[in-house]
Amino acid sequence: MLFSEIIxxxxxxxxxxxxxxxxxxxxxxxxxGPEGVGKLGLAIAYAQYICCENxxxxxxxxxxPSCIKYKKLAHPDLHFVFPVIKPSNKSSVVCDxxxxxFRAQILKSPYFGQNEWYAEISGDAKQGMIYGNESEEILRKxxxxxxxxxxxxxxxxxxxxxxxxxxxKLLKILEEPPEKTVFLMVSNEPDKxxxxxxxxxxxxxxxxxxxxxxxxxxxxxxxxxxxxxxxxNIARIANGSYLAALAVLNDGDENxxxxxxxxxxxxxxxxxxxxxxxxxxxxxxxxxxxxxSSTIGRERQKNFLNYAQHMTRENFIRNLQQRDxxxxxxxxxxxxxxxxxxxxxxxxxxxxxxxxxxEKQIEQNVNAKMIFFDLTLKVIMLLKx
Numbered sequence: 001m002l003f004s005e006i007i008x009x010x011x012x013x014x015x016x017x018x019x020x021x022x023x024x025x026x027x028x029x030x031x032x033g034p035e036g037v038g039k040l041g042l043a044i045a046y047a048q049y050i051c052c053e054n055x056x057x058x059x060x061x062x063x064x065p066s067c068i069k070y071k072k073l074a075h076p077d078l079h080f081v082f083p084v085i086k087p088s089n090k091s092s093v094v095c096d097x098x099x100x101x102f103r104a105q106i107l108k109s110p111y112f113g114q115n116e117w118y119a120e121i122s123g124d125a126k127q128g129m130i131y132g133n134e135s136e137e138i139l140r141k142x143x144x145x146x147x148x149x150x151x152x153x154x155x156x157x158x159x160x161x162x163x164x165x166x167x168x169k170l171l172k173i174l175e176e177p178p179e180k181t182v183f184l185m186v187s188n189e190p191d192k193x194x195x196x197x198x199x200x201x202x203x204x205x206x207x208x209x210x211x212x213x214x215x216x217x218x219x220x221x222x223x224x225x226x227x228x229x230x231x232x233n234i235a236r237i238a239n240g241s242y243l244a245a246l247a248v249l250n251d252g253d254e255n256x257x258x259x260x261x262x263x264x265x266x267x268x269x270x271x272x273x274x275x276x277x278x279x280x281x282x283x284x285x286x287x288x289x290x291x292x293s294s295t296i297g298r299e300r301q302k303n304f305l306n307y308a309q310h311m312t313r314e315n316f317i318r319n320l321q322q323r324d325x326x327x328x329x330x331x332x333x334x335x336x337x338x339x340x341x342x343x344x345x346x347x348x349x350x351x352x353x354x355x356x357x358x359e360k361q362i363e364q365n366v367n368a369k370m371i372f373f374d375l376t377l378k379v380i381m382l383l384k385x
Contacts, residue, residue, distance in 0.1 A: 001044040001070065001110065003059045007242055008213035009038055012206060016046045017058070025050065025151070026202040028174050028183040030159075032190045033206030036243025041110035042206065043155050043184040044070070047078055050182065051149040066149060073103040076147035079154045081138065083114065083128030083161035085121060094137050095130075111243050114158060114188075115254065115299055127298045130158075132165030139169070142178045152181045159185045160192035167194050174200045208240020217242060224249060239327045248329055254300070255329075258307040261291070263335055265308075269379040270342065288376050292368035301368060305359035311336075312351045315343040347382040354378045 003013045019025050031039040045060070048070040052060035060067050069075040082102055086093045095102070098121050105112055105120055118128050138154065146152050156162075162170065174183065174197065185201060187193060214235040218226050226234065226249060238245035247255050264287055271280040291301060314328055318340040328336060343351065358375045362368060 001041060001048055001106075002062055003042075003045045003049065006038045006041045006045055006110075007217050008209050009042060009206065012042060012204065013045075013058075015204070016042070017049065020050055020055070021057075025182060027177045027181060028185070028201040030185045030187060030190060030193075030198070030201040030203045031206055032187050032203055034208060034241055035113055035188045036111055036238075036241030036245075037206050037209055038111065038242070039186045039188075039206045040106070040155075040157055043186050044073070044106070044110065047153040047155065047182070047184060050151050050153060051075065051077065069148075073106060075149070077149045077152045079138075079141050079152070080157065081130060081134060081154065081159075082117070082157040083130050085118060085128050086131070087122075092133050093131060094134050096137065111246065113243055114161075115303060118299060128158075128161055130156075130162040130166050132163055132169075134162075135166045135169035138173065142173065142181055146180065150180055152178070154181070154183050156183065156185045158187065159197070160187055160189045162193075164194075167197060171196050171200070209242060210240075211235040214238055214240075214242055214245050218245060218249070237327050237329055254303060255307070256331075258304045259311075259329075259332060259335075261287075261304055262308050262311050265376060265379060266339060266342075266383070269376060270383050273380040273384040284376050284380075285373065288372035289369060291372045298362050298365070298368070301362050301372075302359050305355050305362065308355045309352055309359075312343055312348060312355065315340040316348040319344065342383055351379070351382050354382070 003017075006013070031043055033039055048060045048067060049055055051066045051070065053064040053066050054061040060070075062071075066075060070078065073080075080099065080102060081095050082098075084093055084095060084098050101121055102117075105117060114128060142152060142154065144152075156170075159167075159170075171194070177183070183201070185193075190198065190203075211232070212235075215228075215231045218224055218231040218234060219228060234245050234248045237248050265284070268280045268284040268287065271277040272284060290296070291304070311332070314332070315336050318328075318336050354375060358371050361371050
C-alpha cells in the first residue's frame with residue numbers, strides 16, 4: 001500500500017518518511033485517532049516504505065519485490081494482530097486463523113470499522129477480542145530472523161481489544177524488543193490500553209480529514225454515485241471520517257437502524273412520562289428486552305448507545321440555532337426539528353451520562369436486560385424535565 005493511496009494526512013506522511021530517511025524509527029508507535037481517518041492504511045504504507053528497496057522522497061517505489069509482496073499483504077516480514085471472535089466449536093483461536101479474511105478486507109478498502117470486520121468473520125454479534133494465546137504467536141513470529149527485509153513489522157489493529165494476559169505479555173516484549181522489530185499499534189480508543197503499554201510507545205495523533213479531502217475522494221470513486229453538492233453535504237455530516245461518509249452514503253446501514261431505535265425509545269419514553277401511557281410502557285419494556293437479546297449482541301448494543309449520545313448532543317446543539325455546528329443526515333434533521341426542544345440544559349448532561357454509563361456497563365459484560373430496562377426508566381424521568 002502506497003502513501004498516495006491514503007486520503008490526506010500529508011503532515012503525518014512527511015513525519016513517518018522522515019523517521020526512515022533519518023534512520024530514527026521508533027520500535028513501538030501508537031497511531032491514535034478517530035475511526036475512519038486512515039490509521040490502518042497509514043501503518044501499512046509506513047511498513048511498506050520501511051521495507052522498500054528503492055524508496056523515493058515521498059513514497060515507496062511500488063515495483064520492487066518487497067513492494068509487490070506488500071501490495072498483496074503477503075510479505076514474510078509483515079505480521080498482523082487483530083481482534084477475532086472465537087467460534088463456538090473451538091477451544092482457542094489466533095489471528096492467523098482469520099488472516100486470509102483480514103487481508104481481503106484491507107485489500108477491499110483500508111477504511112473499515114470493527115463491526116464491519118466482525119460481520120465478515122462471524123454471523124454472531126459478539127465482541128471481538130485479542131486472546132491471551134495470541135501473545136505466544138507474537139513471541140514465535142518475532143523470534144524468527146527476518147526473511148527478506150532489514151526490519152520485521154508487526155501491526156496490531158485495535159490493541160485496546162487485547163485481554164489482560166495478552167497485554168501483559170506484550171508489555172514485556174516492548175520493554176525488551178527484539179532487534180530490528182517495529183510495532184505499529186492502531187487504536188480508536190487508546191484510553192482503554194493499559195498505561196504501561198501507552199508509556200512505552202511513541203504516540204502519533206492522526207487527525208480528522210478535511211471536508212475537501214473527503215469530497216475529492218467521494219467524487220473520484222467510480223463505484224459511488226454522488227454529485228458534488230451531495231458530496232459536500234456528506235463530508236460535513238461525516239465530521240472528518242471517510243468511513244462515516246461511506247455510512248451516510250449507504251443509507252441502509254446500521255446508522256439507520258440505530259436512528260429508528262433512538263426514535264422509538266424517545267417517543268415511547270416521552271409518552272409514558274408526559275401522558276401516563278401504560279401501553280407505551282409495555283412497548284418500552286419489550287423494546288428493552290429486544291435490545292438486550294443475544295441476536296443484537298454487545299458490539300451493536302454499544303454502537304446504539306454511542307449513537308444515542310451523538311443524537312442527544314446534536315439535538316441540544318440544534319436548540320442553539322447554529323445549523324453549521326450540526327452534523328445530521330436529512331432524516332435525522334427532520335426528526336430533530338420536532339424533537340430537539342425536549343433536549344435542553346436541564347436534562348442534556350444527565351442523558352449523556354446515562355447513555356455513556358450504559359455503554360461502559362455493556363463493555364464490562366453487565367447483564368444487558370438490567371442495563372436497558374434501567375436506562376428506559378431514566379430516560380422517562382429525564383424527558384419530563
